[in-house]
Amino acid sequence: MGKNNEQNKKDEQLEKFRTDDRGKKMTTNHGTKVSEDEFSLKAGERGPTLMEDFHFREKMTHFDHERIPERIVHARGFAAHGEFQVYESMKEYTRAGFLQDPSVKTPVFVRFSTVAGNKGSAEAVRDARGFATKFYTEEGNYDLVGNNIPVFFIQDALKFPDIVHAVKPEPHNEMPQAASAHDTFWDFVANNQESAHMVMWTMSDRAIPRSFRMMEGFGVHTFRFVNDQGEAHFVKFHWKPLLGTHSLVWDEAQKINGKDPDFHRGDLYESIEAGDYPEYELGVQVIKEEDEFSFDFDILDPTKLWPEEDIPVKIVGKMTLNRNVDNVFAETEQVAFHPGNVVPGIDFSNDPLLQGRLFSYTDTQLIRLGGPNFHELPINRPVCPFHNNQRDGYGRMTINKGPVSYHKNSLADNTPETSTEEEGGYVHYQEKVEGRKVRARSESFKDHFSQATLFWNSMSDAEKDHIIQAFSFELGKVKNPSIQQQVVDMYANVSLELAQGFAENIGAEIPQTGGSGVTKSSPALSQENTNKKPQTRTVAVLIAEGFDGSEVSSILDGLKGKGIQPEIVSDKLGTLKGADGAKVKVGHTFLTGESVLFDAIYAVGGSQISEKTHKDAMYFINEAFSHFKPIGATHHGKKWLEEAKITNSPGVVHGDDAQAFVKEFTEAIAEHRHWSRQLV
Numbered sequence: 001m002g003k004n005n006e007q008n009k010k011d012e013q014l015e016k017f018r019t020d021d022r023g024k025k026m027t028t029n030h031g032t033k034v035s036e037d038e039f040s041l042k043a044g045e046r047g048p049t050l051m052e053d054f055h056f057r058e059k060m061t062h063f064d065h066e067r068i069p070e071r072i073v074h075a076r077g078f079a080a081h082g083e084f085q086v087y088e089s090m091k092e093y094t095r096a097g098f099l100q101d102p103s104v105k106t107p108v109f110v111r112f113s114t115v116a117g118n119k120g121s122a123e124a125v126r127d128a129r130g131f132a133t134k135f136y137t138e139e140g141n142y143d144l145v146g147n148n149i150p151v152f153f154i155q156d157a158l159k160f161p162d163i164v165h166a167v168k169p170e171p172h173n174e175m176p177q178a179a180s181a182h183d184t185f186w187d188f189v190a191n192n193q194e195s196a197h198m199v200m201w202t203m204s205d206r207a208i209p210r211s212f213r214m215m216e217g218f219g220v221h222t223f224r225f226v227n228d229q230g231e232a233h234f235v236k237f238h239w240k241p242l243l244g245t246h247s248l249v250w251d252e253a254q255k256i257n258g259k260d261p262d263f264h265r266g267d268l269y270e271s272i273e274a275g276d277y278p279e280y281e282l283g284v285q286v287i288k289e290e291d292e293f294s295f296d297f298d299i300l301d302p303t304k305l306w307p308e309e310d311i312p313v314k315i316v317g318k319m320t321l322n323r324n325v326d327n328v329f330a331e332t333e334q335v336a337f338h339p340g341n342v343v344p345g346i347d348f349s350n351d352p353l354l355q356g357r358l359f360s361y362t363d364t365q366l367i368r369l370g371g372p373n374f375h376e377l378p379i380n381r382p383v384c385p386f387h388n389n390q391r392d393g394y395g396r397m398t399i400n401k402g403p404v405s406y407h408k409n410s411l412a413d414n415t416p417e418t419s420t421e422e423e424g425g426y427v428h429y430q431e432k433v434e435g436r437k438v439r440a441r442s443e444s445f446k447d448h449f450s451q452a453t454l455f456w457n458s459m460s461d462a463e464k465d466h467i468i469q470a471f472s473f474e475l476g477k478v479k480n481p482s483i484q485q486q487v488v489d490m491y492a493n494v495s496l497e498l499a500q501g502f503a504e505n506i507g508a509e510i511p512q513t514g515g516s517g518v519t520k521s522s523p524a525l526s527q528e529n530t531n532k533k534p535q536t537r538t539v540a541v542l543i544a545e546g547f548d549g550s551e552v553s554s555i556l557d558g559l560k561g562k563g564i565q566p567e568i569v570s571d572k573l574g575t576l577k578g579a580d581g582a583k584v585k586v587g588h589t590f591l592t593g594e595s596v597l598f599d600a601i602y603a604v605g606g607s608q609i610s611e612k613t614h615k616d617a618m619y620f621i622n623e624a625f626s627h628f629k630p631i632g633a634t635h636h637g638k639k640w641l642e643e644a645k646i647t648n649s650p651g652v653v654h655g656d657d658a659q660a661f662v663k664e665f666t667e668a669i670a671e672h673r674h675w676s677r678q679l680v
């Protein structure tokens, strides 16, 4: 339970399943007290182990079965509990109960993930991120199973195994792990050009988020809202993080993966433990049924977004994540999401990717969680009553009383009984459908490049440069020159500037004509235009014995007052003394606290600096500078700036007045990165 949170209904339910083994007697799973847990039962001290040692057999059997299959995609994930509240009733559009009353707090469970990597892979990899939310509503569980990218690689679910096979490690040598920078992925891209738009996103900064707390979420598909009068609207869902959408830089991300492969989960876990609860606003874009064909893209095509400038995102509520899980396996690993878990008022569209997903998610849980009763696992149970005639299967926990397990019946007065629409029964939206049975792609799904160009046009210069560098990196790792050239030629259709930019870097033939002719841009797509806030940013304070005590402590207090988190870094752990006797406790050494693990650097120094500390501090500062991070300096720290020749660079702050320094440095930190910096 996060600090100051009341127990919600889901938490009360989970409480019944929690157990604390501390202070208890050890027993077998059958309750027999255990007298010895060091030595197996043997025939004589040096003799063979006996089969009748039931404690040994049980302990070992359980251990042998501790692992379950990891998710085929999104294996590496981390989750938290929280709550969702709507700002105002959405009655006009939907009858969904949890979207009606602003005073109602709906418990949620959110699992963030990478897509391609296995369960033990590093987190700051280039990839889409899963953003799956389970709302435990009074009308049943509603799952919004989205990503941090609003479009998808493919248009038809039949191709999902193909894209996943292509991006996963290659089967003949199982390399590379958690990376798309290899031949089969790019071969897929070049030969399945519907991927053009999403690949623009995965090559952009969006694919290396700074934090799960600083990325957007998207439902991707077009869904339907249906109101009490049975009227439907098409809808797309958005999560907007209040801290803004921010990213790492590629060199930094790669280093983080070595220094701290748990970087993203650590960041989420620590923020929640510290009471800095991550917050996301829920937004919806709504299109009237009669406007289905009013756009220059098909709204059923999952490779297309709805530009926010044309169809504004209406902010309708807020989600706060306020509690870490008690047990990662029981909750995060066993949670089972399904885009088909809907409540009355939320319905599907004919997006062929969504339609296929509706099959896949239950199917995968059957192999992953071992049978049809995974809905009984504590994390998956709805908080409202659930009754039907489904029975038996592996791991059944519910004890259904009575002889009746069929519908209709007279022995139980025909119960459990169905509900009318008015009583809350789910009635599918009665869309009129007719057509021939065909395996085909609609003509309206065939424009693969326009929105890829829209995305490119919307980027700032720095973002464009990062995209060119990402293509250059990924294709630089591709061994087959034909694949490299195919990708260059494909992206010439998106933007000649882009294709020429990376073709040159990878030694491919440089295209001379191209472009999709799209000149429009969508400023909402650029992270330059996101919220910029200093709160929760970490600052490495590089400090040594003999620092100026009173001023440093007033600056650190000033930064903390802005919600910034200074952490002391020095040559060894312990306590450091200032010139005036002030003391600070060291949190990290230069060995454990790399610059890549912090948002900003505050260089202080001191009167006693060894050659080694000097060298380490200079490395720290130069590396942070090359990652465009804010750098502040006072006292001796200013000499380090001079030595690095960065004193007058953008985002570098120094001064003698503590208050003015705090103000300026806070602004520099809020900016996140200083792209206008010239690197030498």
Ligand code: HDD
Pocket: 071, 072, 073, 074, 077, 111, 112, 113, 129, 130, 131, 132, 145, 146, 147, 151, 152, 156, 157, 158, 160, 219, 220, 221, 302, 335, 336, 337, 353, 356, 357, 360, 361, 364, 365
């Ligand atoms: Fe999926 C997991 C998101 C297309 C089949 N998917 C999974 C998770 C997320 C998404 C966030 C992890 C859930 C968790 O944390 O447990 N998937 C998406 C999005 C898609 C998408 C946003 C496109 C818009 N997925 C997609 C297709 C298929 C699947 C087209 C198959 C037809 N996805 C699965 C799966 C997974 C899964 C194999 C693996 C583990 C699981 O379901 O529970 O069934």
